[in-house]
Amino acid sequence: MELTSTAYVILGMLHWRPRSGYEIKSAVDSSTRFFWAASYSQIYPELKRLEKLGLVEGEAAPQGGRQRRVFKVTAAGRRELRKWLERPAETFELRSEGLLKLFFSESASPERGIELLREQAARHAANVEQLREIESELDKGGYPYLVLRNGIEFNEWASDWYERAARQLARRAKAAA
Amino acid sequence: MELTSTAYVILGMLHWRPRSGYEIKSAVDSSTRFFWAASYSQIYPELKRLEKLGLVEGEAAPQGGRQRRVFKVTAAGRRELRKWLERPAETFELRSEGLLKLFFSESASPERGIELLREQAARHAANVEQLREIESELDKGGYPYLVLRNGIEFNEWASDWYERAARQLARRAKAAA
DNA sequence: AAGGACATGTAACTAGTTACATGATTTG
DNA sequence: CAAATCATGTAACTAGTTACATGTCCTT
Numbered sequence: 557m558e559l560t561s562t563a564y565v566i567l568g569m570l571h572w573r574p575r576s577g578y579e580i581k582s583a584v585d586s587s588t589r590f591f592w593a594a595s596y597s598q599i600y601p602e603l604k605r606l607e608k609l610g611l612v613e614g615e616a617a618p619q620g621g622r623q624r625r626v627f628k629v630t631a632a633g634r635r636e637l638r639k640w641l642e643r644p645a646e647t648f649e650l651r652s653e654g655l656l657k658l659f660f661s662e663s664a665s666p667e668r669g670i671e672l673l674r675e676q677a678a679r680h681a682a683n684v685e686q687l688r689e690i691e692s693e694l695d696k697g698g699y700p701y702l703v704l705r706n707g708i709e710f711n712e713w714a715s716d717w718y719e720r721a722a723r724q725l726a727r728r729a730k731a732a733a
Numbered sequence: 734m735e736l737t738s739t740a741y742v743i744l745g746m747l748h749w750r751p752r753s754g755y756e757i758k759s760a761v762d763s764s765t766r767f768f769w770a771a772s773y774s775q776i777y778p779e780l781k782r783l784e785k786l787g788l789v790e791g792e793a794a795p796q797g798g799r800q801r802r803v804f805k806v807t808a809a810g811r812r813e814l815r816k817w818l819e820r821p822a823e824t825f826e827l828r829s830e831g832l833l834k835l836f837f838s839e840s841a842s843p844e845r846g847i848e849l850l851r852e853q854a855a856r857h858a859a860n861v862e863q864l865r866e867i868e869s870e871l872d873k874g875g876y877p878y879l880v881l882r883n884g885i886e887f888n889e890w891a892s893d894w895y896e897r898a899a900r901q902l903a904r905r906a907k908a909a910a
Numbered sequence: 911a912a913g914g915a916c917a918t919g920t921a922a923c924t925a926g927t928t929a930c931a932t933g934a935t936t937t938g
Numbered sequence: 939c940a941a942a943t944c945a946t947g948t949a950a951c952t953a954g955t956t957a958c959a960t961g962t963c964c965t966t
Contacts, residue, residue, distance in 0.1 A: 560925080561830065568837035578945050591832040595927065600947055622934045622945060634840070641841040644852050645831035653738065654822035655768040659880045660745035663811070664818040669876060675821050699846060702898060703836045713890050721879060737953080755917050772955065777919055799917060799962045 557636060561647070562598045563606060567629055567637040570612060574628035577603055586690065587700060590707055603627055611636055654679070670725045677718035683711040734813060738824070739775045740783060744806055744814040747789060751805040754780055763867065764877060767884055780804055788813055831856070847902045854895035860888040 559567075565588060569580050577599050584594045606612040611633035617626040629637070654676045661669040687708045694701045736744075742765060746757050754776050761771045783789040788810035794803040806814070831853045838846040864885045871878045 561833070562925090564837075565833065568833075568840065571837065571840045576945070577947090578943095582944095588833060588836060591827050591829040593926085596947075597928085597949090598926070619944080620935065624945060637837070637840055641834055641838055641845060641849075645829070645834050645849070645856075647828055647830040648856070649826070649828040650768050651824055651826040652768040652822070653824040655880050655883065656738070656742065656745075656765060657818055657822050658883075659765060659877055660741075660748070660814070661818055661876050663745065663748045663814055668818060672818075672822070679822075679825070699838050700836055702902075703832055706832065706894060706898075709894060710891075714887070717883060717886060721883075725879075739953090753917070754919090755915095759916095770954085773919075774921090774956085775954070796916080797963065801917060 557609075557639075559606075559636065559640075560602065561592065562594050562602050563611075564637065564640050565592060565594055566599065566602055566606060566627075567611065567633055567640075570627055570629040571634065571637060574615075574626045576617070576624050576626050578624075580627075590687075591703075606633070666729065670722050670729070673718045673722035673725065677715045677722060680711045680715035680718065684708055684715065687711065734786075734816075736783075736813065736817075737779065738769065739771050739779050740788075741814065741817050742769060742771055743776065743779055743783060743804075744788065744810055744817075747804055747806040748811065748814060751792075751803045753794070753801050753803050755801075757804075767864075768880075783810070843906065847899050847906070850895045850899035850902065854892045854899060857888045857892035857895065861885055861892065864888065 565584060566580055569575060569583050575583065577596070580599055580603075581594065581596055584592075584599075588594075603612065603614065607614055607627070609632075610630060612627045612629050614625045614627045616624070618624050654672065658669065658672050658676075661672055687704060691701075691704060691708065694704060742761060743757055746752060746760050752760065754773070757776055757780075758771070758773055761769075761776075765771075780789065780791065784791055784804070786809075787807060789804045789806050791802045791804045793801070795801050831849065835846065835849050835853075838849055864881060868878075868881060868885065871881060
């Protein structure tokens with residue numbers, strides 16, 4: 557069975573514990589969104605589809621007068637998740653407007669390249685800060701922690717790389733003047 | 734004026750020299766595609782739109798009986814490109830199925846996590862090889878070369894990180910056994 | 911003669927974002 | 939009592955991919 561990537565995010569999130577659509581979205585927003593996002597308009601229809609396929613099961617769980625449906629993954633759903641995990645990963649996509657601008661920045665003013673590099677360095681440094689805040693809340697040793705470490709170390713590397721490149725360009729510009 | 738990202742790729746590619754839609758696509762495929770892709774079905778309609786806006790100018794340049802239109806960027810187009818380059822970069826998106834699988838791999842067999850890490854390491858190592866082949870063809874010192882170096886060094890870092898993480902998990906599994 | 915590269919485009923589809931719509935509960 | 943959060947969903951739109959359609963030119 558070939559499911560959408562959003563389906564596997566849902567299955568994975570429900571494998572830890574049952575959740576409502578809203579809770580799945582919150583979980584995604586504070587974890588996988590850095591490398592795999594999902595919106596309400598993907599999650600809610602996908603939950604219906606997965607239910608029809610028998611991979612998840614929804615149950616009414618209102619909180620007072622507030623409607624609420626909590627979903628749990630079925631045995632068939634767990635099987636699908638494991639099968640997906642066994643297959644090698646395919647998609648790896650990077651979309652970086654910063655690299656695109658840098659690529660073309662011969663067409664800008666001579667200082668702009670250096671500025672762009674510093675902007676990217678600052679952005680990745682800010683990402684490191686943001687991710688570090690999540691770090692303390694996480695169980696060391698688990699896979700989510702390992703993935704978070706990847707995020708932190710990637711952003712450290714990137715911030716560093718851009719900073720070094722900026723210094724190199726600045727040095728070169730000075731030498732030419 | 735707010736244009737699509739594809740528009741700026743086209744403007745940037747034409748700033749170096751006039752090109753046909755087909756040549757723009759080839760240029761993208763051997764350079765920006767690693768961080769900004771574009772397909773024929775985006776490029777051809779976009780060229781028409783840019784021509785209507787007066788940012789590029791097309792000229793018939795058939796090769797024998799083979800129809801061909803070569804586009805060049807206008808003064809207004811160059812202005813738009815420079816204005817875009819002056820604005821800070823916004824989009825930075827990463828979509829990694831590998832990280833997603835790793836995130837959920839508690840739900841797989843105990844060995845699968847290590848395997849996934851090694852698969853990612855191999856993939857990024859292959860990317861390094863691929864990018865190195867482009868390296869020799871490029872003018873050192875230019876921005877495209879700088880961007881290529883970013884690609885090479887990122888993939889080296891990533892391959893390394895996954896390799897180290899795999900060894901760490903393997904060690905931990907051995908210690909537990 | 912066949913296959914690959916050159917060349918231009920459209921149609922259909924898939925994925926994903928943003929805006930809209932509604933309403934309950936909790937917290938300051 | 940107002941704002942934030944919890945909760946579910948649809949509609950409209952934007953972006954992007956894949957498949958299709960057509961035809962020329964060059965190399966083997």
